[in-house]
Amino acid sequence: MRDSPKDIFKAMGVRMTPQRLEILRILEKCNEHPAAEDVYEKIRERFPSISFDTVYRTLSLFESHGLIKKVHHLAEKTRYDTNMRHHHHFVCVRCKKIIDFTWEGIDKIPAPEKVKEWGKVEDRYVELRGICQDCLKKTGV
Template sequence: MSDEYTKELIKQFIERCRAHSLKITPQRLAIYRELLKLQVHPSADAVYKNMVRDFPTISFDTVNRTLLTFAEIGVVETVESHSGVRRFETDLEPHHHLHCIKCGEIIDFCDSDLDAVEVPKRIEDEFTVIGKRVVIRGICRKCAEKDEDGEKTQPSKGKSQKAMPFAEV
């Protein structure tokens, strides 16, 4: 992620916080910067573990509540992993996810065909749609190769990657 893009995201973050009367504290700014730096879909626990080095008095509860507040005001989105752990991401552009059921990795991808899928009218009549995202669950290449080599991989809390441009899925 370029420095200019990071600066723009931080500027937008500050504007959104102010629009919601949320003070820009050093901890909030540091938590948001950590999310940008990680460039994955980290859990609150992963963010906390990285934060505690620079903010030794910060608590897990503070990090978790702050991330949930960020989601409420729309500066991050929550992503549920296959293991049920809530993860967070700063990429608010429309995209889809590949979830590996073995290692827990979440990979972003874009696909215009999936973007074009219309929500059925019967759903729109009963439900106000504010967004749509396709989640494809399966086994990533690394885990499949490990299984071929005779190694057994266990489901885990996992990690995630940023966008992979897939032409086809």
């Protein structure tokens, strides 16, 4: 049983506006992984004068309340990797520190059959996300 939009907005403690409602509907219907621009193009069908800002603000709002999330952390700036051997990353979600590691155990497990049907898998990347020791020390959490 899914919450009604009214309850969702009530729980967030914000007003339910037509724009927000429509963005919510678009997102609920969407099985892809839209960029802000995709949402903007879609909602303009009904709200031709909506501003980009409203879309961005609403996406941030939804994200801060755990309704959606960004596909990647670290998206603000491009980061470069100087290690060209196959490896994975530990990423600190606070300070964005990245540490390389290898993990043969996980490289060997065959990919799920369904995924193989979606296309040709060429690479496997694992990201372990958490809080690094430095950041743990800083806040004690």
